[in-house]
């Protein structure tokens with residue numbers, strides 16, 4: 001690993017040196033050990049900010065490991081922890097609310113299709129209080145404030161405990177039965193608070209990573225099926241059982 005960690009790929013530190021001098025398409029760093037050739041179309045869309053000529057030795061192994069695209073993950077120096085298929089994601093919630101010692105990088109994917117981790121490459125987090133979260137539903141990483149998240153997770157948990165589905169929390173659009181319960185039991189102000197939060201990228205990160213279902217007590221990943229459309233905001237349906 002280089003002395004100064006500038007990119008997430010350097011933080012991870014898996015290096016496969018190549019023969020070419022140039023500037024990396026993906027992270028923008030100059031290198032003496034790059035690999036020639038432009039990335040495929042699926043990468044180009046996400047890396048258009050850099051006029052690169054190579055893929056550097058640190059980005060190269062990431063490009064060739066589909067887990068960086070297909071899964072959510074946490075990178076710390078020399079390590080990556082991926083969310084395994086079907087795994088309880090409670091640890092992602094813990095990372096969000098109680099981040100590891102910096103430097104680190106956190107990536108959340110909704111459906112594992114987009115190369116949304118590419119924009120995160122230049123956003124290594126150096127603070128536990130304010131940090132970046134890469135996602136595949138925002139163009140840029142989301143800047144998160146730990147205190148802000150901690151204050152709102154209580155609202156999230158209270159409504160989850162009452163059985164309000166995650167997608168309704170994301171968009172602040174609630175089913176009639178939820179409104180009926182809220183009116184009957186006097187918590188409409190909490191639904192209105194969520195309506196004010198809907199659309200805030202930090203809220204979306206929080207709901208996505210920290211929603212804990214009442215039934216299972218676990219944090220479940222959104223899979224394809226949960227959010228069939230490409231645009232998060234288009235989906236306001238009920239969560240499947």
Ligand SMILES: [Zn+2]
Pocket residue numbers: 009024025026027028029055056057058059060
């Ligand atoms: Zn690179």
